[in-house]
Amino acid sequence: MTDSLYLRLKSLNTRSVRGVTSPKNIIRVAAMHNLREIQAELGASAASGINPARTRLNYQLRGPVTADEVAGLALALLDNAGVTTLRRDACMALELVVSLPANTAIDHREYFVAAVAWADGYFNVPILSAAVHLDEAAPHCHILLLPLVAGRMQGGALAGGPAKIRAMLADFQLQVALRFGITHQPRAKRLSKPNRDAAGRMVLDALRAHPERLSERAMRDALVAALGSQAEALAPSAAHSSTQWGRANALSTCRAAALLWTDPDAAPCGDRRRGGPLTVPICKERLHHEPH
Numbered sequence: 001m002t003d004s005l006y007l008r009l010k011s012l013n014t015r016s017v018r019g020v021t022s023p024k025n026i027i028r029v030a031a032m033h034n035l036r037e038i039q040a041e042l043g044a045s046a047a048s049g050i051n052p053a054r055t056r057l058n059y060q061l062r063g064p065v066t067a068d069e070v071a072g073l074a075l076a077l078l079d080n081a082g083v084t085t086l087r088r089d090a091c092m093a094l095e096l097v098v099s100l101p102a103n104t105a106i107d108h109r110e111y112f113v114a115a116v117a118w119a120d121g122y123f124n125v126p127i128l129s130a131a132v133h134l135d136e137a138a139p140h141c142h143i144l145l146l147p148l149v150a151g152r153m154q155g156g157a158l159a160g161g162p163a164k165i166r167a168m169l170a171d172f173q174l175q176v177a178l179r180f181g182i183t184h185q186p187r188a189k190r191l192s193k194p195n196r197d198a199a200g201r202m203v204l205d206a207l208r209a210h211p212e213r214l215s216e217r218a219m220r221d222a223l224v225a226a227l228g229s230q231a232e233a234l235a236p237s238a239a240h241s242s243t244q245w246g247r248a249n250a251l252s253t254c255r256a257a258a259l260l261w262t263d264p265d266a267a268p269c270g271d272r273r274r275g276g277p278l279t280v281p282i283c284k285e286r287l288h289h290e291p292h
Contacts, residue, residue, distance in 0.1 A: 005172075005184050006098070006099040006140075007098055007099075007169060007172055009094060009096055009097075009159060009168070010094070011091045011094060011159055012027070012030055012091065012092055012095055013026065013089050013091050013092060014026065014088060015089060017029055017030065023087070023088060023089075023090045024071075024075070025071075026092040026093065027092055027093050028068060028070070028071035029067075030093060030095060031071060031128070031129055031144065032067040034067075034144070035060075035066065035070075035129075035131060036055050036135075037067050051135045051136070054134060054135035055135040057134040057135060058131065058132060058134055058135055059131075060130065060131050060132070061112060061113060061116050061130040061131075061141070062127045062128075062129060062143075063127065063129030063131075063144070064129070070144070073128055074093070074128055077126055078148065081148055081151045082151060083148070083151065090153055090155070091147060091153065091156060092155070093128065093145060093146060093155070094123070095142060095143065095144055095145070096119055096142070096145065098111075098112060098115040099141075100139050102137050102138045102139075104139075106180050106182070108134070108139040109132070111176075112130070114176050114179070114180075115141060115143070115176055116130045116141070118171075118175050118176045122171060122172075122175075123145055123158060125146055125148055125158065126145070126146040127143060127146075128145070128146050129144040130144070147159075169184075
């Protein structure tokens with residue numbers, strides 16, 4: 001059985017990186033996450049999906065070992081190119097996230113080395129950092145690219161629109177993924193809102209007819225995993241009190257569950273940075289961490 005391809009490209013700017021107001025801080029903040037320098041993400045109760053006991057297994061394929069050094073490298077490259085003025089909303093970096101399924105038999109180091117080499121040749125811009133994470137549900141690699149082309153920052157042009165993104169995905173599949181037996185899995189068709197509502201009502205009616213099912217560990221674990229942050233809406237149901245669990249709230253929650261179970265692109269992602277990717281996941285194997 002072949003593994004499924006996961007590749008995502010994100011533009012990092014003041015709109016997509018939470019809590020950053022200056023473009024010069026964007027790369028440092030992104031690198032802090034990738035190099036595990038944000039202590040709040042590493043606590044035992046952290047919702048980031050990071051397992052601190054496994055963080056020691058992470059490794060780097062390119063770039064400096066600290067976020068400050070990664071940011072310093074970017075600034076030095078910009079200075080050398082004569083780039084002194086940046087728009088407030090400038091794209092300071094492109095971040096590629098390349099992932100493997102959690103239980104893959106593929107050698108992750110070999111795969112990510114090939115992915116980084118491909119990114120180097122395909123984009124032909126400086127790679128600031130390439131960090132591999134093994135402390136989350138699925139092994140994945142963050143590749144930070146400085147979109148410096150001919151002495152100018154050209155993140156938008158480098159990422160391109162839908163056609164250019166499709167060409168990028170196709171080239172990665174041809175040059176890298178197929179060598180490792182990884183194939184493209186078409187996205188599942190997204191359900192319309194009426195169909196999601198109908199599916200949500202089916203879930204709700206089934207739970208109301210058999211509220212005892214919510215006391216089953218497997219059922220609750222499945223609901224919590226599917227609903228993510230919305231799982232708090234299940235709390236009143238633990239006491240099997242349908243009167244306390246309002247129908248509107250329940251329908252909203254169960255509709256969300258129905259969406260998450262039927263639309264692989266809707267699963268919550270642990271990335272604490274704002275904004276979605278320029279490309280959506282193109283397979284059923286998702287990254288659960290955010291493109292952490």
